[in-house]
Amino acid sequence: MKAEPMAAAGAGLPATTGRGRPRSAAADSSIVETVLRLLEEGTTLGELSMERIARSAGVGKATVYRRWANKDALLIDVMRAIDEPLPPLAGTSVREDLVVLLEVIRHRGLAKRSSAVMRNVIGVIQSSPQLWRQYHDTVIRTRREAMYAVLRRGMRTGEIRDDIDVRLLVDLFAGPMLSRALLYERAPLEDGLSEQIVDAVLEGVRPSGHPASRRP
Amino acid sequence: MKAEPMAAAGAGLPATTGRGRPRSAAADSSIVETVLRLLEEGTTLGELSMERIARSAGVGKATVYRRWANKDALLIDVMRAIDEPLPPLAGTSVREDLVVLLEVIRHRGLAKRSSAVMRNVIGVIQSSPQLWRQYHDTVIRTRREAMYAVLRRGMRTGEIRDDIDVRLLVDLFAGPMLSRALLYERAPLEDGLSEQIVDAVLEGVRPSGHPASRRP
DNA sequence: ACGATACGAGACGGGCCCGTATCGTAAGTA
């Protein structure tokens, strides 16, 4: 994977006027890419220092501080960099759309860099709530709302029970995939897992003929 | 909550012979309790330093190093300290037992100190795999195996489908609760959530009469 | 009483980090 262009990273300090030597776009992406690489290699957010980032990126400290005022500001842009748009949903069946959305989580869990970011950000919910909020708003919320929409549509079309809280439904589908992605370094996210989860949650895990089943 | 006695903490260095002044049990528990309090207050594992721990516990650094060789050794004992035995399972119905096991997760998620530990340890899977393994083996594995047992029993008694991988079943039940406990500081772990999850996963979220349902 | 060990406190040398400033140089605009 090569360094994506990722637009102008430094949201903190604007590049003022157009005079003088322009900011190096290569430095931008080198810094962001280096942070992702370090996290991917197992570095903890706490072990990440501006000094180490600059050193690893082959860049002067001033070049980093010229773009970001502190580590949190840099990390926020790093999180923006790994945000990828959701694939389009076919919209034909709820099952298919749910599988697509779970596949997104599965692939992000398999990608070391995104799973490392997610695990690290979770550990920082209390200590850097602003960083967490940024991650939640850019990465989590979008996917969650997409699943809301699919499930609500399913309630209208009769594909999904309408007597269960939509937020609980989201967790029933996403939770199993998320916990597998989070709790293991080499996550057991095998092919076909999305379909297995979706089908099992849709159908239920009680045998058809069991007396306690709500189906006659 | 007061400092529990928690047995002899220092697994690292044995107290050699019985001569001389004995180790202070109060220091033992004060140190462990202080670590838990700091984590509970939002301190990151990376921000925890032996120096800060000693200072916060009102203890000399030597007193800490006399018991634990380094931070990881201390943290391993801290994790042992929050390990609580599972409640007995009634064994009458699979549903009841699953609810009990999910209630354990729910209460641990609501308790700030255990959820803080869990979130922090997750962030350290790659950087301190030995610490993670300790947490996994003492805290996670036990509960997971208890759920295995319940589900396998359910397969024998006909309360649970036997055509789904038991490991997947565990994640279907535990995943929703875990992801809620991990992804939010004030986790939405309301009363009755365990029952809702268990029942929804057992029954399925497809309406009874839906054409795609596997029930005729 | 006496020797042994633990205690809290803190000094110690060495290390990494913070955020800023200053080099000489490079790459743009006017």
Added chain:
DNA sequence: TACTTACGATACGGGCCCGTCTCGTATCGT
């Protein structure tokens, strides 16, 4: 060309931390 800004490198004072060691004191076995 003159001016302006960015570049990598590195020095700076200040801070926290590591793990060890040394105080003077406390609390045990013998």
